[in-house]
Amino acid sequence: MNIADMAMSTSPWLCGEGDYAESVISSRVRLARNLAGFPFAHRAKPEELREALTVSRQALEGANTLKTADFMLMSDLGDLDRQFLVERHLISQEHAEKSAARAVVVGDNEMLSVMINEEDHLRLQSIRSGFQVMEAWRIVNRLDDEIDKQVEYAFSYEWGYLSACPTNTGTGVRASMLVHLPALVHTGQIDKVLHGISQMGLAVRGFYGEGSEVMGNLFQISNRTALGTSEIDIVQSLEKVVKQVLDYEGKAREILLRDARSQIEDKVWRAYGILKYCRKVAHREVMSLTSAVRLGLCLKMVDSISVVGLNSMVFKSQPAHLQKRFGRQMGPSERDVVRADTVRKVLAEEEAKTGTG
Numbered sequence: 054m055n056i057a058d059m060a061m062s063t064s065p066w067l068c069g070e071g072d073y074a075e076s077v078i079s080s081r082v083r084l085a086r087n088l089a090g091f092p093f094a095h096r097a098k099p100e101e102l103r104e105a106l107t108v109s110r111q112a113l114e115g116a117n118t119l120k121t122a123d124f125m126l127m128s129d130l131g132d133l134d135r136q137f138l139v140e141r142h143l144i145s146q147e148h149a150e151k152s153a154a155r156a157v158v159v160g161d162n163e164m165l166s167v168m169i170n171e172e173d174h175l176r177l178q179s180i181r182s183g184f185q186v187m188e189a190w191r192i193v194n195r196l197d198d199e200i201d202k203q204v205e206y207a208f209s210y211e212w213g214y215l216s217a218c219p220t221n222t223g224t225g226v227r228a229s230m231l232v233h234l235p236a237l238v239h240t241g242q243i244d245k246v247l248h249g250i251s252q253m254g255l256a257v258r259g260f261y262g263e264g265s266e267v268m269g270n271l272f273q274i275s276n277r278t279a280l281g282t283s284e285i286d287i288v289q290s291l292e293k294v295v296k297q298v299l300d301y302e303g304k305a306r307e308i309l310l311r312d313a314r315s316q317i318e319d320k321v322w323r324a325y326g327i328l329k330y331c332r333k334v335a336h337r338e339v340m341s342l343t344s345a346v347r348l349g350l351c352l353k354m355v356d357s358i359s360v361v362g363l364n365s366m367v368f369k370s371q372p373a374h375l376q377k378r379f380g381r382q383m384g385p386s387e388r389d390v391v392r393a394d395t396v397r398k399v400l401a402e403e404e405a406k407t408g409t410g
Contacts, residue, residue: 055123056134060377064141065162067368069360071183075351076299078231078271078364080186081142082193082288085216085225085279086175089205093217094170102154102170108204109169113158116199118192121161127152133382137373139261142180144168146261165192172217173225175200184295186228190288213280223280228291231260232298235270235348236305239317246301250274253294260340269340269367274298306352321349328366329400331393333386339370339396357409358400366399 066079087093091105113119127135127148135149144157148171158167168176177200179193207215213223221227237243247257258273259266274295276287309317324345327334334342343363349355350363368374370392376383379391 056125056130056137056377059141059163060137060374063361063365063368066164066180066182067361067364068182069364071181071185073299074183075347075360076233076302077184077295078233079142079180079182080184080189080230081178081180081228082186082189083179083227083229084175084177084193084197085173085214085218085221085227086177086197086200087207087215087217088174089207091174091207094172094174095217097170099154105174106154106156106169109167109175110156110158112200112203113167113169115203116196118165118196118199119158119160119167122165123159123161125157125159127155127157133373133376137377140368140371140373142261143178145171145176147171165196167196173221184230184292186230186288186291190226190228190284194284216279220278223278224282224284224287226279226284226287227275228288229258229273229275230291230295231271231273232295232302233269233271233344233347234298234302235344236302236309238270239313240305240308242301242305246298247272250294250298253290254278255291255294268337269344271340271344306348310352317348317352318354320345321352321354325349325355328396331396333389334370334393334396335385335389336370336372336392339392340367343367357407358403359406362399362403366396369395369399 088105088108091097092101094102097105110124138144138157139146139149143159143163143166145168148155148168154170156169160166164180166178177193177196179189181189209215214225216222216225234243237246250257254277256275256277258275260268260271276291279287324342328342328346343366346355346358347363350358369378372388375388375391375395383391
């Protein structure tokens with residue numbers, strides 16, 4: 054599937070399946086790997102980067118898990134295509150900004166992908182809907198084993214897998230979940246919970262991962278280091294902490310229903326009304342409005358839109374997604390108009406499915 058095809062569809066990992074799917078948007082596991090005998094990407098000369106790219110591509114083409122995957126050279130992609138892949142959560146912003154001797158491999162369902170020559174020579178990624186981080190680990194571990202049979206990784210018996218960033222040295226595992234926590238925000242408990250997450254050795258990032266800001270009350274929770282514990286322990290620790298956070302979120306929702314039901318209902322239906330009738334809307338506002346409606350869905354106040362519909366609305370309204378979907382570049386003002394039309398159509402489709410509206 055090429056980028057044009059992707060732009061006309063919603064990523065399968067936004068399907069709303071898996072446990073806690075109303076609150077956990079996605080689970081992701083990423084592995085950092087480097088090739089033995091090559092300098093790390095940020096220290097490599099251009100010819101060394103090109104050679105690492107060639108070796109990596111050959112290894113990935115030999116992996117059964119990626120038999121039908123698409124290989125894309127970053128230098129062949131325009132700025133808009135690269136930003137689209139960032140919005141799709143398939144590459145990082147850093148990878149999008151450095152095109153020389155860099156590539157991305159995307160599996161046919163977008164649930165498995167590999168960045169080549171980002172911070173490390175290889176960044177293997179598996180992403181799943183809902184609370185399925187262990188399944189994401191199993192899939193990406195299988196791909197890792199297939200590649201390991203074809204190339205030699207940079208590995209130390211004392212330190213484990215070597216990485217350009219010390220926090221990835223060891224197992225090289227970065228497991229994360231994208232979690233919706235509106236009630237903790239509304240009740241003023243979020244800072245306390247985030248502090249607790251940090252005390253347990255985990256990190257909290259924004260919607261697009263490291264270096265990005267939180268939007269729509271969506272928080273990415275992940276392990277901070279990969280050294281000194283096993284891959285399974287890292288994944289299980291994340292599962293345990295996220296379940297605790299979801300428990301806190303559930304209790305905060307009970308407080309809102311008990312003490313501020315009318316205010317929450319008003320917030321939810323105002324947001325729904327804006328999404329249904331808006332004629333011009335910014336992406337940040339869509340993130341905020343869909344957060345309110347998602348909360349209403351979880352609290353059984355709204356039944357005319359699904360988790361899948363909300364996920365689709367969020368991703369289709371992103372700037373690069375809009376421009377790729379309509380096949381032209383647009384300025385911010387035009388994007389806001391087209392975004393509003395897109396949001397209204399998604400909501401109308403959802404209402405038609407449920408017989409509401």
